[in-house]
Amino acid sequence: MTDHLVAALDIGGTKIAGALADDGGSLLVRAQRPTPAEGDAESVMGAVDAVLTELASSPLWPGVGALGIGSAGPVDAAAGTVSPVNVPAWRGFPLVERAGAAVGGLPVVxxxxxxxxxxxxxxxxxxxxxxxxxxxxxxxxxxxxxxLGGKLHAGPTGNAGHIGHISVDLDGDLCPCGARGCVERLASGPNIARRAVDGGWRPAPGEDATAAAVAAAARAGDPVAIASYERAAQALAAGIAATATLTEIDIAVIGGGVAGAGDVLFAPLRRSLRAYATLSFVRRLTVAPALMGNDAGLVGAAVAAAAVAAGGRSGALRAKAAR
Structure with missing residues (x-):
């Protein structure tokens, strides 16, 4: 890791978070804006610019050597573009170029x-x-x-491991990506809530229909809420088992807001995994909750940026200076 500070962005369908980080991965300064996911391309970029402007106002900013961006995908690290499924206005959006210009030409990964x-x-x-x-x-x-083999395997465009768009239900619902029966269509937070509502569950008065609310109902014994999480767990297990069969991974780590459901998710997930991971070389596969919490995206983007600031290159982690 470099002795210099780095900037990091974590771009998702709900929020755009930013931070300045030191060489130990500690996040020293933070900024955040909601993602205007239904807005036009410039509205979304405006939120990115606002986060970067806030970070740049820190007295620590002169020590920043690079910017790392972790974005909802798919991304094209080689081209520097993003096309997040949950941000319709960004299709082939030149994020590396635009963010690089916003940070004065610093290297961007x-x-x-x-x-x-x-x-x-x-x-x-x-x-x-x-x-x-x-x-x-x-x-x-x-x-x-x-x-894989002790090294991060991002693939040529930075999308290797994008399990959300493996199809696990060949005749399933149409996914926004264009395929049917994707893991994401069954296991994402909004789809857990959607399925529970479709099954007759309703949130408490004044409460939104969210995956967290469904999880609370499942813990209280609501059968529709339990069934929605079991279906999500089954989809995740099928995707994880398929990945393990192809790559011989020995652990699957699950983070994100839905993982906050705890045993409501993990208990049926482990049961389903035993049903799908049946070959001898994947039976020892374990599942564990992530430890980095909501900071994982920022810390990971900072790790990527620090490698670039130090002159490193790894797979699809390719730096581009704004031109």
């Missing part, structure tokens, strides 16, 4: 949010010490990243 979370969990969290791991972000969407 782009990774998918799942890859960012994986970098954080492998360096400091639940995947630490594991040479082969899958890390998942289960929140507004479902993302993921891989560690």
């Amino acid at each position: 782009l990774v998918g949010d799942g890859v960012a979370m994986t970098a954080a969990e492998h360096r400091l969290g639940a995947a630490r010490g594991h040479d082969n791991a899958l890390c998942l972000v289960v929140s507004t969407g479902v993302g993921g990243g891989l560690v």
Whole structure:
């Protein structure tokens, strides 16, 4: 890691978070704005600019050597563009170029949010010490990243491990990505809530229909809420088992807001995993909750930026200076 500070952005369908981080991964200064996900491209970029402007107002800013961005995907790290499924206005959006201009030409490195979370969990969290791991972000969407042979494996465009868009229900609902029956369509927070509402569950008066509210109802014994989480767990288990069969991972780490449901999610997930991970070389696969919490995306983006600031290169972690 470099001795210089780095800036980091975590861009999702709900919020755009930013931070300045030191060489130990500590987040020293924070900024955040809601994502105007239904707005036009410039509205979303305006929120990014607002976060970067707030960070740049810190007296620590002159020590920043690079900017790391973890974005909801898919991303194209080689081209510097993003097309988040949950942000319709951004399709092939030149985020690296635009963010680089906003930070005065500092090097910018782009990774998918799942890859960012994986970098954080492998360096400091639940995947630490594991040479082969899958890390998942289960929140507004479902993302993921891989560690293979002890190294972060981002793939040529930065999307390797994007488990949310593996199809696990061939005749399932149409996903915003264009495919059917994706893990994300079954296991993301909004879809857990949607399925519970469709089944007749209703939140308490004055409460929104969220995955957290469904989890609370499931803990209280509501059968519709329980069934919605069991279906989400089944989808995640099928995707994880398929990934393990292909890559021989030995741990799946799950973070994001939906993981906050605890045993409401993890108990049926472990049961379903035993039903799907049946081959001898994947039966020892374990599932663990992420340890880095809501900071995983920022810490992972900072790890990527620090590697660039130090002159490192790894897979799809390619830096581009704004031109």
